Structures are given as structure tokens and as C-alpha cells.
């Protein structure tokens with residue numbers, strides 16, 4: 001009997017689409033097998049993450065995160081890009097487990113690659129509020145993921161549902177931040193990195209579109225401006241006018257420059273239409289257009305803003321589910337995001 005039911009379930013999930021379209025008799029067995037494809041779809045979104053995770057234990061968690069991020073955003077709009085970047089740095093190393101927030105000698109946060117990360121105080125502020133309302137309940141990893149979504153919406157980007165249930169990691173190792181792209185990697189290594197995270201080429205191109213907002217430090221493009229591949233000359237894949245602009249803008253390696261040269265404060269697809277004009281700031285931005293594996297996607301996104309918006313939501317949701325800790329025996333729910341509960 002059990003095996004019979006199991007077989008029905010497997011068949012049901014394998015043919016989810018045709019089952020939904022097909023007329024069926026209104027008898028119990030057919031009905032129960034129809035429920036299963038939905039569950040399947042759900043767990044493919046990340047094992048044991050769910051939209052109703054805090055429904056009983058901390059109702060209103062979304063509202064609190066929204067209000068707090070908005071307060072910070074209203075004071076300083078640049079916090080939106082910083083929160084997106086913080087979330088990305090977290091998920092690339094050990095998955096979305098808030099390991100980037102741990103602050104001690106030798107942690108990711110203390111590594112050179114984390115030097116210009118911002119937004120920690122936003123997460124601490126949200127966490128403090130949530131600890132008052134529902135102590136020891138909402139993980140820092142969930143807060144950071146939801147804050148990145150709120151930041152996207154505030155800057156004019158798309159909304160997506162964030163499922164909850166991530167647990168906070170207890171390990172954070174500075175050296176592992178070497179995994180995080182610096183903007184100088186070639187497309188092959190970027191594709192390999194994304195693959196290791198369960199993300200594909202489309203996700204790579206679409207998530208790079210986060211560079212529609214935000215800034216980089218001039219140090220990262222120093223070689224492109226003056227001494228590309230030790231030639232003593234600038235990178236030929238830079239538009240000469242743009243090169244001139246960047247040389248004037250970048251007096252010091254610690255100066256900041258916009259990633260999207262045309263509409264730096266607007267969430268739009270101008271990042272992609274800049275690339276064919278040789279106006280990508282980082283060499284990994286330029287490479288997206290010159291590499292044959294990614295250039296067709298860049299062209300499609302440059303011409304169709306609505307596809308970018310839609311796919312950004314999809315790829316961000318995927319990013320937020322990378323290697324999440326959900327088992328009760330792994331990780332913990334931190335009470336303070338910058339330190340582990342127990343030594």
C-alpha cells in the first residue's frame with residue numbers, strides 16, 4: 001500500500017503540468033496526488049525554508065525589517081547598494097549564514113576583501129528591535145536576506161518573496177573571502193564560482209546587474225586606467241571619453257566611482273546598455289559583453305528592461321537560498337549578529 005502511494009506521488013510530481021491542465025474526477029485519491037507537485041516545487045526553493053516560518057513565533061517580522069531599512073535609506077540612499085553587496089558577500093562564503101557579520105580576529109569581516117563593506121549597523125539595529133519583540137527567534141541570516149530585498153525595492157527594483165528559516169553559522173574564516181569576486185576575474189572563473197553555488201550563467205549576468213547602483217573604489221580599476229596587463233597603457237576595451245572621465249575622477253585609490261556611469265542612482269538596465277559602449281567600470285563588467293557565453297544575455301537585458309526586473313527577482317531569490325543551514329543540529333540563532341552565542 002505504502003509503495004503504491006509513493007509511486008502515485010512520484011508520477012504526480014513528474015507530470016505536474018499536464019495533471020494540472022487535465023480534467024479529473026472529483027475523487028479523493030486524485031485530489032491528494034494533486035497536492036504533491038506544489039510541495040515539490042516548494043522544497044526545490046531550499047529545503048525547509050518557508051514563507052510562514054515566523055508566522056507564529058514572530059508575526060510582523062517583514063514589517064519591522066521594512067520599516068527599519070526604510071529609516072536608514074531615507075537618511076542615506078547609498079545604503080541600498082551596500083546591503084545588496086553585504087548579502088552577496090555573505091552568501092558566496094559558506095552560503096547565506098550571516099558568517100560575514102561575525103566580528104573577531106580572523107573572521108571574514110576582518111579580511112581585506114571586506115574592508116569597504118557597509119550596512120552592519122543596519123542589521124544590528126533590526127536585530128535589536130526583533131530581539132525585543134521575539135527574543136532568540138529570528139536569525140541574522142534571514143534578516144540580512146530580507147534587508148537586501150527591502151533595499152532593492154526602495155531603490156526602485158522588483159519585489160520578491162523571501163522564505164525564512166536560515167540558521168546562523170558559527171564559523172567565519174577570513175581567508176575564505178578570497179572566493180568573493182573583486183571585479184577583475186575572467187568569465188570562466190566567475191561561471192565556475194557561480195556553478196559551485198548552484199547558480200548559472202544567467203544568474204551571473206543578471207546579478208551583475210546589481211551594478212546599476214553602487215560604487216567601487218578607484219584602486220580596483222587603477223591598472224585599467226594606467227597600466228593594463230603591464231603594457232604601460234590603459235585598457236583598450238575602455239571607451240576613450242569614459243577613460244578620461246575616470247582618470248579625472250580617480251585622484252586617489254581610495255576615491256569612489258559609480259558602477260553605472262549613466263544612471264547611478266536608478267535601478268534600471270542602463271548597466272547593460274553601457275557595456276556595448278565600452279563603459280563598464282570593472283574589467284569583469286566589460287568581459288560580460290566580450291565573452292560569447294554571456295554577451296547574448298547582456299544584449300537581451302539591454303533591450304528589454306522588463307526581463308531584467310523579472311529575472312533579477314528570480315536570481316536574487318536563488319542567491320538567498322545558497323547553501324543555507326536549516327537543520328536544528330547545525331548553526332544557531334544568534335542573539336547578537338556580530339558574535340556567536342557561545343565561544
Ligand SMILES: *[C@@H]1O[C@H](CO)[C@@H](O)[C@H](O)[C@H]1NC(C)=O
Nearest residue numbers: 226227228229230231232233
Ligand atoms: C606596469 O606594470 C608592470 C608590472 O607590474 C611594471 O613592471 C611596470 O613598471 C608598470 N609600468 C608603468 C608605466 O607603471
